Amino acid sequence: METSPEVTTPPKPLTHKRVLKIALPIVISNATVPLLGIVDVGVVGQMGEAAPIGAVGIGAIILSSVFWIFGFLRMGTVGLVGQAEGAGDTAEVSAILTRALMIAGVGGLLLIALYPVMIWAAFSWEPTTPEVEALARQYLFIRIWTAPFAISVFALTGWLVAQERTGAVFAIQLIMNSLNIALNFLFVLGFGWGVEGVALSSAIAEVVGAGVGLWFCQSAFARPAWRDWPRVFERARLVKMALLNVDILIRSALLVAMFTSFTFLGAQFGDVTLAANEVLIQFLYLTAYAMDGFAFAAETLIARAYGRQDPARVRRSAVLTSVWGLGICFAMGAAFWFGGPWLIDLLAKDTEVxxxxxxxLPWMAIAPLVGCAAWMLDGIFIGAARGRDMRNMMILSACIYVGAAAVLIPAFGNHGVWAALLISFAARGVTLGARYPALERAAG
Structure with a gap:
């Protein structure tokens, strides 16, 4: 019979060292993710044309947006597994991973089946130039087939993060992204496969990444509970997981809709503006991925504090991780302000772009400071499994974004596109901040 540790086991101390131990592997591994985007843009940028850059940007944002809708698997898994760990329920820790992987498999197959509808909807909503659309369709057709593997990585990394095994998450990302980058150079610059080569590189890396993730999660499958089907399909636990995941799904769908609309709204000002926005948005992804390390630390530590029903540990976890997150945002903003022109020239050879x-560029330089609160509070609310608050505050923020875009874009063009995006960041930070006191009270 499987035994579980007592909930009264003394918790590990909450220190800056512990925060860094969780966060730094994520920061380092995530640095390769925007680097991958930079390489994607950079290799096609060597062709000296704006259309391939725009096509990779459009294709990547469509597919990444659709995949990230399933980001609830990572976020929900962190909260539920972390709280189960905090409560000493090791059997549930394994069962949650089984549920998450089943959702990933079904979701990926559903995306493949709905691929024609997805493509039609994307390009009907905001059409691009025929050349960009044709190249983007080639990219998407190759990558859609690995959807089950790409989505499974969310579940696997969420499970590992909840147990503070961020070194394993680092290894998964490093292997995936190193392979992707190497194949990019081989397929695009070596074989001359262009946009199709970029897509094939990503597809292969996603399959490999899922396999590596399963290998790192062997301990979950060493417990009989992973295939304890009465537990896996227990109604109360399924309902709890479903409600949390639906709330996070709605939140994630609205978030990716805002980022997707940013790309398409910029496209209406021409291929050069679209390409320029795509170059700059890589800087934003770099910031977000650097912040993720400390947001992940917040998720893990707050989830465990919730499992122990300890409001004081919730507050200390939030403060410790947020101090580091704020420092990262200041550093990134300064780096973009002073080093942005050099990075732009590195990524794009077209002088107009x-x-x-x-x-x-100034919009991108201030974006880290504007978005800091939103990114850290996301991690805090994920750890607490407060999906309803995340959903409701995102709905409010999305409405603010739509209103800002409607007013600012006609008046200021692409400047209005950037302003509306940053206003949405600020709205998320303010609205989630207003709900934090209730989160802390609920831990008791």
Whole structure:
């Protein structure tokens, strides 16, 4: 019979060292993710044309947006597994991973089946130039087949993060992204496969990443509970997981809709502006991925504090992780302000794209400071499994974003596109911050 540790086991101390131990592997591994985006843009940028850059940007944002809708698997898994760990329920820790992987498999197959509808909807909503659309369709057709594997990685990394095994998450990302980058150079610059080569590189890396993740999660499958089907399908636990995941799904769908609309709204100002926005958005992804390390630390530590029903540990976890997150945002903003022009020239060879990206660089330089609160509070609320608050505050923030875009874009063009995006960041931070006191009270 499987035994579980007592809930009264003394918890590990909450220290800056512990925060860094969780966060730094994620920060380092996530640095390779925007690097991958930079390489994607950079290798096609060597072709000296704006259309391939725009096609990779459009294709990647569509598919990444659709995949990230399933980001609830990572976020929900962290909260539920972390709280089960905090409560000493090791059997449930294994059962949660089984549920998450089943959802990933079904979700991935559903995306493959709905691929024609997804493509039609994407390009009907905001059409691009025929050349960009044709190249983007080639990219998407190759990558959609690995959807079950790509989505499974969310579940696997969430399970590992909840147990503070971020070193394993680092290894998964490092292997995936190193392979992807190497194949990019081989397929695009070596074989001359262009946009199709970028897509094939990503597809292969996603399959490999899922396999590596399963290997790191062997301890979950060493417990009989992973295949204890009465537990896995227990109604009360399924309902709890479903409600949390639906709330996070709605939140994630609205978030990716805002980022997707940013790409398409910029596209209406021409291929050069679209390419410039795509270059700059890589800087934002770099910031978000750097912040993720400390947001993940918040998720893990707050989930465990919730499992122990300890409001004081919730507050200390939030403060410790947020101090580090704020420091990262200040550093990234300064780096973009002073080093942005050099990075732009590195990513794009087209002189028109370079000049256009410089025009909008100041927006990107202030984005980390504006978005800091939203990114950290996301991690805090995920750890607490407060899906309803995340959903409701995202709905409110999305409404603010739509209103800002409707007013600012006609008046200020692409400057209005950037302003609306940053206003949405601020709205998320303010609205989630207003709900934090209730989160802390609920831990008791």
């Amino acid at each position: 370079q000049a256009m990206a410089r025009v909008f």
